[in-house]
Amino acid sequence: xxxxxxxxxxxxxxxxxxxxxxxxxxxxxxxxxxxxxxxxxxxxxxxxxxxxxxxxxxxxxxxxxxxxxxxxxxxxxxxxxxxxxxxxxxxxxxxxxxxxxxxxxxxxxxxxxxxxxxxxxxxxxxxxxxxxxxxxxxxxxxxxxxxxxxxxxxxxxxxxxxxxxxxxxxxx
Amino acid sequence: xxxxxxxxxxxxxxxxxxxxxxxxxxxxxxxxxxxxxxxxxxxxxxxxxxxxxxxxxxxxxxxxxxxxxxxxxxxxxxxxxxxxxxxxxxxxxxxxxxxxxxxxxxxxxxxxxxxxxxxxxxxxxxxxxxxxxxxxxxxxxxxxxxxxxxxxxxxxxxxxxxxxxxxxxxxx
Numbered sequence: 001x002x003x004x005x006x007x008x009x010x011x012x013x014x015x016x017x018x019x020x021x022x023x024x025x026x027x028x029x030x031x032x033x034x035x036x037x038x039x040x041x042x043x044x045x046x047x048x049x050x051x052x053x054x055x056x057x058x059x060x061x062x063x064x065x066x067x068x069x070x071x072x073x074x075x076x077x078x079x080x081x082x083x084x085x086x087x088x089x090x091x092x093x094x095x096x097x098x099x100x101x102x103x104x105x106x107x108x109x110x111x112x113x114x115x116x117x118x119x120x121x122x123x124x125x126x127x128x129x130x131x132x133x134x135x136x137x138x139x140x141x142x143x144x145x146x147x148x149x150x151x152x153x154x155x156x157x158x159x160x161x162x163x164x165x166x167x168x169x170x171x172x
Numbered sequence: 173x174x175x176x177x178x179x180x181x182x183x184x185x186x187x188x189x190x191x192x193x194x195x196x197x198x199x200x201x202x203x204x205x206x207x208x209x210x211x212x213x214x215x216x217x218x219x220x221x222x223x224x225x226x227x228x229x230x231x232x233x234x235x236x237x238x239x240x241x242x243x244x245x246x247x248x249x250x251x252x253x254x255x256x257x258x259x260x261x262x263x264x265x266x267x268x269x270x271x272x273x274x275x276x277x278x279x280x281x282x283x284x285x286x287x288x289x290x291x292x293x294x295x296x297x298x299x300x301x302x303x304x305x306x307x308x309x310x311x312x313x314x315x316x317x318x319x320x321x322x323x324x325x326x327x328x329x330x331x332x333x334x335x336x337x338x339x340x341x342x343x344x
Binding site for chain 2: 047067068085099
């Protein structure tokens with residue numbers, strides 16, 4: 001499951017990793033909460049919607065974008081609050097969470113850490129064999145996060161295994 | 173209930189507003205989560221602890237410190253993620269949430285928006301009639317947030333009533 005976190009729009013996606021670099025799309029959507037509502041109400045709605053997705057699709061792992069202190073202060077803080085409830089939803093279901101920066105996602109999916117939105121959408125459409133580009137941008141970003149994790153997970157697993165085996169070797 | 177949000181240490185307090193400016197202490201404590209644990213695990217533990225407090229004390233309202241983009245980036249983001257799960261806990265119980273900046277709390281409690289920690293601790297000890305200063309600092313901050321709301325709530329209620337009545341008057 002890939003999540004592009006946000007309070008006004010939160011992109012959600014579910015994919016299935018296949019053989020090699022094959023990735024199959026399962027679901028994609030956007031959760032919106034009204035900008036005029038109170039923070040508490042918005043977080044409650046977002047949490048309920050994402051928890052429903054997690055219960056429906058029972059993902060093995062969640063990949064979510066890491067938030068940086070850039071741009072509008074209030075938006076960044078709202079997004080960071082949203083990440084808190086999104087990660088909590090996964091943690092309460094014992095689903096592992098991996099965080100990726102935007103440039104890590106761009107690099108993994110397009111080979112270029114500075115790819116623009118159009119390039120990313122083109123790549124995601126091609127990788128997943130979609131008949132048309134996913135919309136809105138948050139949905140495409142959520143799919144990109146999921147693809148990024150599918151492609152990096154085997155590497156992470158190998159690195160983890162190497163680290164574990166080297167730890168074992170150095171034990172007295 | 174007053175909450176000084178944090179992931180490593182989160183201050184929690186419960187007070188009872190009395191007549192005039194009287195405020196009675198009910199409970200105070202600090203929730204800690206291990207700095208070495210994963211973010212997801214820490215948020216799950218914090219959420220469980222705070223939800224227990226809310227269920228035990230059934231507060232009428234929660235006052236929580238507003239997070240700013242200052243200081244260490246990683247700490248600020250962790251605190252903002254923590255705020256997300258703390259506010260969610262209140263929202264899921266339909267408990268209203270009020271946020272105050274550190275300077276609003278200092279101004280309300282000590283009359284000086286730039287009061288230092290020592291001045292704040294002295295004031296809180298006196299206001300609540302405690303036999304000794306609350307420790308650690310996060311516990312004192314949580315009590316200060318609760319006192320701040322007790323003293324500002326009547327004003328907020330009057331302002332709300334005024335706004336409502338002026339809205340009614342201008343209706344055609």
